Amino acid sequence: MQITIPPHLQSTYKLIQCAFSDGIEAENYDLLLALLSEEMSDRNLAEVIAYYVGKDYRIVLNDVYRVQSIAVPKGEAINNLKKVLLSCGYQDWIHELSS
Numbered sequence: 001m002q003i004t005i006p007p008h009l010q011s012t013y014k015l016i017q018c019a020f021s022d023g024i025e026a027e028n029y030d031l032l033l034a035l036l037s038e039e040m041s042d043r044n045l046a047e048v049i050a051y052y053v054g055k056d057y058r059i060v061l062n063d064v065y066r067v068q069s070i071a072v073p074k075g076e077a078i079n080n081l082k083k084v085l086l087s088c089g090y091q092d093w094i095h096e097l098s099s
Contacts, residue, residue: 003051012040037068
């Protein structure tokens with residue numbers, strides 16, 4: 001089944017696809033949610049992750065809330081993930097969001 005990513009989420013989807021071409025591993029899922037939630041609205045983040053991993057939007061939204069409140073990932077792990085995203089255009093993506 002072909003999915004259509006809304007235009008406002010396409011660059012984020014491509015960023016995730018570049019960094020996690022084989023899917024988001026369990027150990028990176030919470031880290032990715034925490035890192036991207038610094039730059040995106042909770043709902044947009046949940047929507048794009050739900051598209052990418054094939055989960056229900058409401059479940060992903062609850063995951064976003066969880067990593068922001070009770071399961072906050074460690075800074076060092078997030079920095080390691082950020083290095084991966086930087087090689088996929090993370091800095092350009094941030095610039096695009098702020099434009």
